[in-house]
Amino acid sequence: MTEEIKKGLAGVVVDTTAVSKVVQETNSLTYRGYPVQELAAKRSFEDVAYLIWNGELPTEAQLAEFQERERSQREIDDKLVDLILGLPKDCHPMHVVQTAVAYLGAVDPEADTEGAEANLAKAERLYAQLPTIVAIDHRRRHGLDPVAPTKDLGYAANFFKMVFDEVPAEEVVRCFDVSMILYAEHSFNASTFTGRVITSTTSDLYSAVAGAVGALKGPLHGGANEAVMAMLEEVGTADRASAWIDEALAKKAKIMGFGHRVYKNGDSRVPTMRKAFEDMVAVKGANDLLDLYNTFEEEFVGRKGIYPNLDYPSGPAYHLMGFDTEQFTPIFVMARITGWTAHIFEQQANNALIRPLSAYDGEDQREVPDNRG
Numbered sequence: 001m002t003e004e005i006k007k008g009l010a011g012v013v014v015d016t017t018a019v020s021k022v023v024q025e026t027n028s029l030t031y032r033g034y035p036v037q038e039l040a041a042k043r044s045f046e047d048v049a050y051l052i053w054n055g056e057l058p059t060e061a062q063l064a065e066f067q068e069r070e071r072s073q074r075e076i077d078d079k080l081v082d083l084i085l086g087l088p089k090d091c092h093p094m095h096v097v098q099t100a101v102a103y104l105g106a107v108d109p110e111a112d113t114e115g116a117e118a119n120l121a122k123a124e125r126l127y128a129q130l131p132t133i134v135a136i137d138h139r140r141r142h143g144l145d146p147v148a149p150t151k152d153l154g155y156a157a158n159f160f161k162m163v164f165d166e167v168p169a170e171e172v173v174r175c176f177d178v179s180m181i182l183y184a185e186h187s188f189n190a191s192t193f194t195g196r197v198i199t200s201t202t203s204d205l206y207s208a209v210a211g212a213v214g215a216l217k218g219p220l221h222g223g224a225n226e227a228v229m230a231m232l233e234e235v236g237t238a239d240r241a242s243a244w245i246d247e248a249l250a251k252k253a254k255i256m257g258f259g260h261r262v263y264k265n266g267d268s269r270v271p272t273m274r275k276a277f278e279d280m281v282a283v284k285g286a287n288d289l290l291d292l293y294n295t296f297e298e299e300f301v302g303r304k305g306i307y308p309n310l311d312y313p314s315g316p317a318y319h320l321m322g323f324d325t326e327q328f329t330p331i332f333v334m335a336r337i338t339g340w341t342a343h344i345f346e347q348q349a350n351n352a353l354i355r356p357l358s359a360y361d362g363e364d365q366r367e368v369p370d371n372r373g
């Protein structure tokens, strides 16, 4: 076989993007040129959503208009509520999100309407409605009626209100907002690239997002944040971390929340998310969890020299915010809908069908025996 196979497209540059830049050498990440840790410290997720789509941070007036559009689109129609409530309570929440996105595509008369304005409107609607969808799914699993979205609260506070029927302390809402900024965008990760592949066939935005949701569900990608929390709960206490890791590595298991295809010296987003997790520890007094978190990281990095990725601190942080582990990846979708759709717009604006080659290693050509008698 003469062709060099690039399994997993590792190290392959397939297109340009202006949305974000992952800089391995300095372990940094910028959205439209702004370092994410600065965005997380100085702006809100609503600001960053506007930036990712529009290329510039919003002025006060632009932000107010954007917030008004988002708040006025938070409601979902009764048929979608009934569809969500009718799904099996033990199905995976990412299947609920994927079903809801497909439904929204099915009922949107503009689903196949092309053009930047029409597609931004769809993206903004998904951004506004995904929190409502995730919140309804959370409550139905707890046997609770949905809590309607309210225009009186910002994006993050409204989500907490819909999930828990109350808004927590400001520092908790802030931690959540930081996580959304960090999860919003990350160049050609598997789910974003899935969205670009689907878009490259000139299929519609809802189909591309539904595909991206499917890719994000996987534990090697977005599903890792759920798996991190399940892993830490299985380990239980800091003094059991070493033995647990030895056993897992003996089985050649992948340790969730560690490693990354692009960052080989540590994920640039981790320090900021770790600080948010530590803030949650302070609010909730969860020192045992922090001790387990630190010990596990020290033990694993000490053995393999493989560093945490964003999912390692975000999992326990969401746990301390009160979310069910199975809702962590749907929350990731709520953030990444911004990055996914920004890449969909780029693909639409400068499209080429994405269709790589394969190197054949099957049977040589042979004659078909005739069994027709």
Ligand code: SDX
Pocket (backbone or CB within 6 Å): 008, 185, 186, 188, 189, 190, 219, 220, 221, 222, 224, 253, 254, 255, 256, 257, 258, 259, 260, 261, 262, 304, 306, 309, 310, 311
């Ligand atoms: C996200 O791409 C993005 O940008 C994704 C993301 C985003 O914002 O969109 O950052 C979000 O998906 C973060 C990653 C979440 N996934 C996990 O935490 C799952 C655990 N991580 C691994 O599965 C792994 O690190 C990957 C899949 C994330 C990356 O793997 P690569 O780049 O394909 O590297 P590899 O699997 O080839 O690993 C190289 C070596 C292997 O050892 P050998 O087989 O060569 O002996 O390192 C080992 C791996 O076994 N290794 C691990 C490991 N990660 C790598 N061993 C144990 N546990 C791990 N976590």
